[in-house]
Amino acid sequence: MAGGRRPHGGEDHISGLPDDLLHVILARLGSARAAARTGVLSRRWRQVWTQHPKLVLHNEDELPPALFLDSVDAALAAHSAPTVEFLSIFLPIDAPRVSACRVAPWLLFASQRVMGKLHVFVPPDPQMSSSPTPEAEEEEEKELDIPACAGATRIELYLDETWRLRILQTAGLFAALTHLTISAARVEGSELSALVTGRCPRLKELYLNSTIDISIRTDSLESLCWRVSNTKRLEVIGPRMERLTVCNIESFMISAPKLAELDWDSQVVVYDPRRHVFADVGLDRRLRLLKINSESIVASLLQRFDSVDELKLDICIPQEIFGYQSFLNETNKLPICDTLSVSIHVNYHRLVPVMRHLLRSCSTTRKLSVAICNSHGYDLMYPCPSSCPCRLAENCRLDDITLGSLEEVEISYFTTSEEELEFVEQLSRCNAAVLKKIVIYYTWRPNHTPLTKESCDKVRSKCSSNLKVEFYVISNMTRWVRFD
Template identity: 40%
Template sequence: MLSRTTIAEMEDRRRQPGGGKDRISGLPDELLHDILRRLHSTPAAARTSALSRRWRRVWARSPDLVFGDDLRRGVEGGGTSFLDSLDAALAAYSDDPAVHVDSLKITVPRRCGENVPAPRVAPWLRFASRRLAGAFYLSVPYQPWPRVNFEDDELELLPCEGATKIELQLGSRFLLRIPQAGTFEALSDLEIRLATMDGRELTFLVSSQCPRLRNLTLVVHLLAASDVALCSATLRSLVFHVRNTLRLDIAAPMLENLDVSKVADAHIAAPNLGDVALSSTDVVFADAARHLRRLAFRQCSALAPLMRRFDSVNTLQLETPKGLGSYKTFLDGTNYLPKCEILSVSSLWVCNHAFKPSLIHLLRRCNGIRRLHLLFKFPSMNPNCSSDCPCRLRESPMTNRIILDSLQGIEIHVLRGSAKKFVEFLEQLLSNIWSTTKLIKLKSVEMNIMCHGSPLSDQLCKKISELCPPNVRIKSNVFPEGFTRD
């Protein structure tokens, strides 16, 4: 890969007597563009104009423009100088309207601050609208929600007929407006994160201005509580995490993957759905298949009708509840479960004593599963539980033996916590499983652990092995440092 040092060495050689013939500058523009592309930095590419007159026009016709990636890798620069250099580079780019940009990537470094004004950002969007014939990525440092005053922070997402992919990470301080004129004729992938939008404009953008849209991700905040209706004949994947949405209507005959949250009421017509993740209050599937590859619920209150809506799923993912009220609702909602091969149960709450009784409740209703996946964070076992903790209930769902005659493997993923606490919790959990279930085909228990401090000691590993029957193979991995899981 070329570097700034390499460019400087080339320039020194050119200036030295007898430094040799300049063979690189004689290459066709297409090859020179490929060389500059490997710099992954348009400012660095612009500095090659110092090599010779031949290079002065090469970078300004490059099909790939990248700003900010070198700063993210620790190279000096940033602040106002970065913004000035970016504006100057876009202004100096070829004035030939026939020269298009295949990709434009702008990553504003955090050293520029969290208050980059809209007048500095707007010209970048205008440039993309006029010159882009490919992918556009823009990331601006963000502030947390909520933001109520947008007088000086309005941005327009101008129509760009040549854009095939747009990814915007703007920050909540920007109100992203959608002009009614024009289309995004070639756009197949659209992702907007952290901006604020108008509900009607969002509806118009997706349903009327993007005729070829296939993948859509929205993690935004509506300016005012309103309904959103998305109608698309081409949409295949939708992630909709839009705060302030009252009712969401989806009509997408080709939709296969759906992830919805932050919505009070959703009505979905999508007969080709195969992967569904929900954390909405009330969801109605007007048109959907009876079998799914994956069905995931994140603290969804109306579980019962959704569970009966589908006959079978390959993977069923559930989060255990918090508190006595939600625990009872969870039990009622999961009295019936669709047939599944993989059951995944997670507990992401601190001091969640509902995890074990909820798990046994689910196992009793999923006796045909082949694999069991467990995910939880620490501290998940706190002796100082609340007065309405499920563990204080007189009735315990641990009674009666459960027959899991198809279970072949258990995967346990532990995020956070000390190794000692993990082993203590695992001992209680597995002892309950062994005592309440009949396991015939179980062959392996795989544990992935991320504990604070050092990896598990040999003594703790040995203790874990002793928790399982001798015919079960134990595989224990410690997540590497810096591991994260969403």
């Protein structure tokens, strides 16, 4: 109202808004601190934010670390709503070390109020080395109690790696919890096993980046992501588990008859069927998704399954002839796949021979997706030996490869290099009767030619006339748009 005058009832329009609408307005502000500042608008608004069901405590104002921590404590103390749908506390990545005892009251508040999502991010001490000595780890380690959060449906804890989490066993269930993430901080295997097995009856997704050896039996778990580098033994019995990600586990026994997606992301430990046992996984030898990173492509894992809906491979071949020959041997037989997605690092060996070898196993493949991770000149500065099989003329052509079911081809991170042009030209010469279109996603990189109409025409000129080639570029760093 003009001049700030109140209506005849004596109350201004803002104060007359219903609480539900005020909460919607506050939610759009994005943080509890911004919501608290609305108190200057109206006397009634001074307390409205304390009833808001969402508490977002991030340091958007870039307060000094100590002042921001005090503001988090004050916001939690002032908040009077009986339940909180969403609590997010995010400390800046460059913040000084925070003690575990400072965070403990935040988790206690969450255990009493949160009836939805809890997200806490505490960065590691920036002064610590990336690989502290065992003596330093023991000296620095602090304990943080995790109380039962009966109403929390999703908990994500990204904590200091020197902390040890103690999951209190005295009383209480995580009765509503469906998703749990624990990253960096350490957890005793026995405590985590007791939590997952007996106190989380609805847990469906478990993401771990911190623990040790563990045995889990759960009837509710559907997805397990295990990215722990020091796990020597993992045992999981999950009759409903459909998705599994493992990383650097020395040995495991997995019983998951419904497993449909396997992501093998080990950088150090190679799959060994004697130590990595799938007790009753893939009884029909079929998966929906099999994803294997560059360090773990071995024939025994690829041949563990006869068919997959989508096969994702990350290819990075060492420079020596032995490395290339090892790649040929380990990928000599691929499982039948409807979609083949390849991320290939073009460092030392030629692109076309590598793809030729893979495509030999793809006569029934319907879709091919190739992400070309360009070498930035490594292939020229450090080429493989001249006697490498990738240099043989018969391995540099695809016109004798039959891809009778291939309908779609996508090529990403395309830069119009000569090697990429050669690949597109050879691909268009395959015996692929139903292939009508190739979609190319161009990515600009320094020292590479920008995409132009002329370069698009050059690519098309190398393809067969009945093949349509479309180009896409990124627009405003957010979405792909058609270039021509």
